[in-house]
Amino acid sequence: xKKAAFVILLPAMILxxxxxxxxxxxxxxxxxxxxxESGLISGKTNPEGSVSIFMGIPYASAPVGELRWKAPxxxxxxxxxxxxxxxxxxxxxxxxxxxxxxxxxFMAPEEPLSEDCLFLNIxxxxxxxxxxxxxxxxxxxxxxxxxxxxxxxxxxEEMAKKGVVFITINYRLGVFGFLAHTELTAExxxxxxxxxxxLDQIEALKWISRNIExxxxxxxxxxxxxxxxxxxxxxxxxxxxxxxxxxxRAIGQSGGMFSGSLGLVTDLKAAETAGARFARQxxxxxxxxxxxxxxxxxxxxxxxxxxxxxxxxxQSATAAFIEGRxxxxxxxxxxxxxxGVSMGASPDIKTYIRNAESRYGEMASEYLKLFPANNEAxxxxxxxxxxxxxxxxxxxxxxxxxxxTGKNKAYLYYFTHVPPGEPNYGAFHSAEFGYALNTLKxxxxxxxxxxxRLAELMSSYWVNFARTGDxxxxxxxxxxxxxxxxxxxxxxxxxxxxxxxxxxxxxxFYDRLNK
Numbered sequence: 001x002k003k004a005a006f007v008i009l010l011p012a013m014i015l016x017x018x019x020x021x022x023x024x025x026x027x028x029x030x031x032x033x034x035x036x037e038s039g040l041i042s043g044k045t046n047p048e049g050s051v052s053i054f055m056g057i058p059y060a061s062a063p064v065g066e067l068r069w070k071a072p073x074x075x076x077x078x079x080x081x082x083x084x085x086x087x088x089x090x091x092x093x094x095x096x097x098x099x100x101x102x103x104x105x106f107m108a109p110e111e112p113l114s115e116d117c118l119f120l121n122i123x124x125x126x127x128x129x130x131x132x133x134x135x136x137x138x139x140x141x142x143x144x145x146x147x148x149x150x151x152x153x154x155x156x157e158e159m160a161k162k163g164v165v166f167i168t169i170n171y172r173l174g175v176f177g178f179l180a181h182t183e184l185t186a187e188x189x190x191x192x193x194x195x196x197x198x199l200d201q202i203e204a205l206k207w208i209s210r211n212i213e214x215x216x217x218x219x220x221x222x223x224x225x226x227x228x229x230x231x232x233x234x235x236x237x238x239x240x241x242x243x244x245x246x247x248x249r250a251i252g253q254s255g256g257m258f259s260g261s262l263g264l265v266t267d268l269k270a271a272e273t274a275g276a277r278f279a280r281q282x283x284x285x286x287x288x289x290x291x292x293x294x295x296x297x298x299x300x301x302x303x304x305x306x307x308x309x310x311x312x313x314x315q316s317a318t319a320a321f322i323e324g325r326x327x328x329x330x331x332x333x334x335x336x337x338x339x340g341v342s343m344g345a346s347p348d349i350k351t352y353i354r355n356a357e358s359r360y361g362e363m364a365s366e367y368l369k370l371f372p373a374n375n376e377a378x379x380x381x382x383x384x385x386x387x388x389x390x391x392x393x394x395x396x397x398x399x400x401x402x403x404x405t406g407k408n409k410a411y412l413y414y415f416t417h418v419p420p421g422e423p424n425y426g427a428f429h430s431a432e433f434g435y436a437l438n439t440l441k442x443x444x445x446x447x448x449x450x451x452x453r454l455a456e457l458m459s460s461y462w463v464n465f466a467r468t469g470d471x472x473x474x475x476x477x478x479x480x481x482x483x484x485x486x487x488x489x490x491x492x493x494x495x496x497x498x499x500x501x502x503x504x505x506x507x508x509f510y511d512r513l514n515k
Contacts, residue, residue: 029215040081052125056087068115091115105434108151137205138166139171139226139230144177171204181276192268249466257309331410349379411479414492487504
């Protein structure tokens with residue numbers, strides 16, 4: 001692997017908490033007793049005492065019993081001081097276990113797992129409630145069936161040291177977060193169903209808006225960020241009428257809800273049909289019958305779950321952006337060079353060509369020029385590129401549409417740096433967020449000084465963006481705003497520099513394909 005070469009004076013770019021942001025009009029933050037709307041909580045500090053940490057703050061009531069498959073409601077008030085010093089339960093999911101390149105650092109804790117999961121975690125460097133620091137809310141990935149706000153590589157201490165209030169959230173997953181059904185639609189005040197996980201995210205943002213000042217955060221400067229399903233979620237929140245005004249910047253890493261969005265997005269009618277099919281596998285297929293089952297019984301039946309475009313909670317991404325109906329905020333979007341790591345078996349040349357002709361019709365010849373298959377090596381490379389661009393096109397399209405119809409700028413990135421060590425899956429799906437969140441010290445790989453410099457730089461772009469809506473800063477390579485007519489992006493690779501949009505011809509082919 002080529003050695004990274006950063007010609008950057010790091011001291012000029014490192015961002016720390018600005019003590020000058022404080023004000024004598026505020027109140028000193030006492031980690032042993034902080035008052036939120038439901039009661040008093042206590043937290044802890046990091047060993048240096050520079051960051052206060054609060055784990056497992058309820059932002060909504062437990063979505064159990066009659067609240068299963070209903071929109072979240074505010075948490076129940078408590079007496080005394082609630083200890084918020086240990087990780088809360090993660091949402092119900094299959095037992096987390098490492099696989100492929102996703103080692104234990106990418107996994108939710110094995111336990112506890114619970115339907116009672118609507119908690120958030122806060123890391124704040126503020127010493128005074130009047131500091132009004134930028135707030136960054138991280139939404140975890142996991143294909144809407146796994147993950148947690150307490151995944152080790154999401155730890156917020158290092159980001160807090162750079163001057164943001166960093167928050168991770170849990171939200172309902174799988175059948176609990178995304179089951180749609182006609183009975184649920186009929187009983188809902190919104191007259192829709194599914195999207196409970198997205199409603200949870202919105203509820204968390206509402207809680208943050210009402211409470212974050214007591215942690216030194218600015219409710220008028222909230223950035224939502226996420227990777228994979230978390231990026232889908234950020235995209236969903238940008239097109240949700242119910243999330244309007246709850247955030248002010250957005251970061252989407254490898255995922256979006258435009259055409260061909262990896263089977264994780266469907267319309268309400270199709271989602272209700274799938275929900276009814278799921279319910280019929282139980283002896284009592286009514287919603288009352290399903291609510292009477294234990295979480296473990298419900299999880300015995302597998303299903304594919306994702307976001308429902310119902311034009312109530314979530315609009316169609318393509319239509320919303322074309323018509324300028326998105327929640328218009330500055331955007332960072334991007335993807336990784338090896339996002340598409342799981343391609344299955346490679347077909348022979350004839351099968352590959354036949355599949356292309358069947359799928360792309362009169363556009364097949366153009367496809368085969370851009371994704372050639374003259375030999376087996378080309379077939380493998382073309383399949384890989386097509387798989388990678390299933391993510392890349394989403395984020396490229398997102399940035400382009402925001403630039404065309406929004407008033408706020410978009411910034412596009414391409415992450416090509418290969419983490420050292422084994423297993424080597426290249427710049428794989430999820431490889432970038434340990435760098436973006438500056439958490440490499442929590443990842444068991446043989447990182448070099450070059451890796452730590454990249455993490456320092458990338459996380460500083462993220463913090464600059466959270467602060468101002470522009471990732472650029474003194475002493476850092478310029479990251480140009482995205483311009484669809486002359487597209488340049490920043491590449492996070494062995495060097496960090498702005499480059500012409502990679503695979504432009506292939507991406508523009510997908511543009512034509514999805515018109």
